[in-house]
Amino acid sequence: MTFENRYLRDRFRIPETSSIFVYVGYFGYGRGIDEYINVFEEVGDRAHLVFLGYGELLGHIASRVKSQSNMHIHPAVPHQDVVRVISGADVGLCMVEDVSLSDFLSLPNKLFEYAFARVRVLASDFPAIRAVVHQFHLGVCCAGGRSNLERTVQEMLDTRGKVPVHNLDELSWERQAAVLVQGYERLLRR
Numbered sequence: 001m002t003f004e005n006r007y008l009r010d011r012f013r014i015p016e017t018s019s020i021f022v023y024v025g026y027f028g029y030g031r032g033i034d035e036y037i038n039v040f041e042e043v044g045d046r047a048h049l050v051f052l053g054y055g056e057l058l059g060h061i062a063s064r065v066k067s068q069s070n071m072h073i074h075p076a077v078p079h080q081d082v083v084r085v086i087s088g089a090d091v092g093l094c095m096v097e098d099v100s101l102s103d104f105l106s107l108p109n110k111l112f113e114y115a116f117a118r119v120r121v122l123a124s125d126f127p128a129i130r131a132v133v134h135q136f137h138l139g140v141c142c143a144g145g146r147s148n149l150e151r152t153v154q155e156m157l158d159t160r161g162k163v164p165v166h167n168l169d170e171l172s173w174e175r176q177a178a179v180l181v182q183g184y185e186r187l188l189r190r
Contacts, residue, residue, distance in 0.1 A: 005087050005088040006088050007084075007085060007087075007088055008020055008022070008050055008074070008085070008086070008088045008089060009088055011074070012048065012050065012072045014048045015045070017046075018045055018046060018047055018048050018070070019046070019047045019048070019090040019091065019156070019157055019160055020047075020048050020050060020088065020089040020090050020091070021040070021047055021048065021049045021050070021089065021090065021091045021092075021093055021122075021153070022049075022050045022051075022052055022086050022089040022091070022092050022093065022114075022119070023036060023049065023050070023051050023052065023053070023092075023093045024052045024053060024082060024086060024092065024110045024113055024114070025052075025053045025108070025109070025110050026053055026054065026055040027051065027053055027054060027055030027056065027057040027058050027060075027061055028055045028056055028057055029056075029057070030096075030097045030099045030103065031095075031096070031097065032093070032095040032096070032097055032149075033051075033057055033060075033061060034064075035095070035146055035149055036049060036093060036095075036149075037049075037061070037064050037065065037068075037071065038146060039146065039149050039150050039153055040068070040070060040071055040153075041068060042150065043070065043153060043154075043157075044070065045069065045070050046157055047070065047153065047157055048070045048071065048072065049065075049070065049071045049072070049093075050071075050072045050073075050074055050089070051065075051071075051072070051073045051074065052074040052075075052076070052077070052082075052085065052086065053076050054075065054076040058073070061073060082113050082117075083113055083116045083117045084117075086113065086114065086117045086119055087117040087118065087119065089117070089119045090119065090120065090156075090160055091119065091120050091121070091122050091139070091153075091156050092110065092111075092113070092114030092117070092119040092120070092121050092122070092139075093122055094108055094110050094111050094114065094121055094122065094123040094124065094129065095122065095123065095124050095142065095144070095149065096108060096123075096124045096126065096129070097144065098124075098126070098144060103126075104126050104127075105126070105127070105128055106126070106128065106129070107128050107129060107132065108129075111123060111129060111132060111133075111138075112171055114138070114139075115132075115136060115138050115168055115171055116168060116171075120138065120139040120140075120156065121133055121138045121139035121140070122139055122140060122142060122149075122152060122153070122156060123138075123139065123140070123141050123142070124141065124142070124144065125141035125142055125143050125144075126141075129141065132171070136168060136171065139156075140152060140155070140156065
């Protein structure tokens, strides 16, 4: 299967006039899935939401979105295909619920997948996430809660576009692995 920039738009017959929001990852609790569905039920055809992944809430999502023409489910794809599959989206959703310190301090993989796909990010306004989003101009951060999410989605619909082309090498696994190895080497020398 080949993936092109129009893959999601063509697969789900999304009109050119509609923005594509994508959620990538595990369909589980603590990931804001019900909030996304609630917001996109109200948005209408101006924006489509694609869930790409797998998980325990798949049946729940399927039952909630089956009557919604602007919400779709795509099965999980191999990790090496994620960036290519989502590259035609307009916005990647990275809203983490503040259910633990680990979540509050997290840097989810999806944040980096969206960045390398040049998809604008709508992310939680948590310190580590905010730092990356702002440093690399990846999109916007949003406080939790449905009203904040609704307002930010509407604002993003009014400002369509791709992530500016910045050097994202610093975010790559190769670059981060080198930093990690250097840290271990320093630690072992002590």
